Amino acid sequence: MKKILAISGSTRKQSSNLTIIKKIQELTADNWEMTICDYPELLPHYNPDLDTEVAPELVNAFRKAVSESDGVLICTPEYAMGIPGTLKNALDWTVSVGSFSQKAVAVITASSLGEKAHESLIGTIRIIDAKLPDETTLLISNIRTKFDANGTLIDMDTLARITTTLQHFGRLLTTS
Numbered sequence: 222m223k224k225i226l227a228i229s230g231s232t233r234k235q236s237s238n239l240t241i242i243k244k245i246q247e248l249t250a251d252n253w254e255m256t257i258c259d260y261p262e263l264l265p266h267y268n269p270d271l272d273t274e275v276a277p278e279l280v281n282a283f284r285k286a287v288s289e290s291d292g293v294l295i296c297t298p299e300y301a302m303g304i305p306g307t308l309k310n311a312l313d314w315t316v317s318v319g320s321f322s323q324k325a326v327a328v329i330t331a332s333s334l335g336e337k338a339h340e341s342l343i344g345t346i347r348i349i350d351a352k353l354p355d356e357t358t359l360l361i362s363n364i365r366t367k368f369d370a371n372g373t374l375i376d377m378d379t380l381a382r383i384t385t386t387l388q389h390f391g392r393l394l395t396t397s
């Protein structure tokens with residue numbers, strides 16, 4: 222079983238991105254042990270003065286969770302043409318210790334539009350030395366139209382695109 226850490230860029234309880242993560246968790250349960258990181262919003266604001274060997278406890282936990290995983294799945298919306306601050310803050314805490322170095326990563330941006338955040342997040346993930354080929358990135362625009370009133374993902378084309386991205390992520394995990 223591959224150990225996957227999943228991070229949602231949205232902290233909303235009814236988040237489309239969290240729903241996608243849960244759907245992926247269900248789809249891959251036979252092969253991947255997926256842990257959803259449920260505390261990014263509790264990480265302190267990044268401050269280089271606190272970025273020392275004795276970093277804040279939750280920061281250490283986050284860094285360890287990334288390091289000990291075989292791969293990281295990030296699903297995020299776009300906020301004001303960029304990635305949500307909570308997600309960027311979490312990523313910033315890993316820069317000095319290289320938690321993402323050579324880590325297999327998949328990025329799904331699910332948003333109303335999402336292009337800017339998608340591009341920005343891909344740039345961030347690549348600059349921190351993670352393995353992120355184009356095939357493990359996916360932009361899903363008009364995300365709210367892909368669910369029914371019960372919050373179930375009903376758009377078959379979206380589901381097929383997610384499945385293809387997961388197949389590529391699976392291959393990346395086995396070659397990493």
Ligand SMILES: Cc1cc2nc3c(=O)[nH]c(=O)nc-3n(C[C@H](O)[C@H](O)[C@H](O)COP(=O)(O)O)c2cc1C
Pocket residue numbers: 231232233235236237238239297298299300301302303331332333334335336364365
């Ligand atoms: C503060 C805020 C800013 C937003 N800005 C954008 C934006 O720039 N581009 C976009 O595509 N969607 C934007 N949205 C809409 C989100 O894409 C949409 O609410 C999405 O469903 C949020 O993801 P979630 O369902 O996982 O919480 C914004 C939403 C919020 C709350």
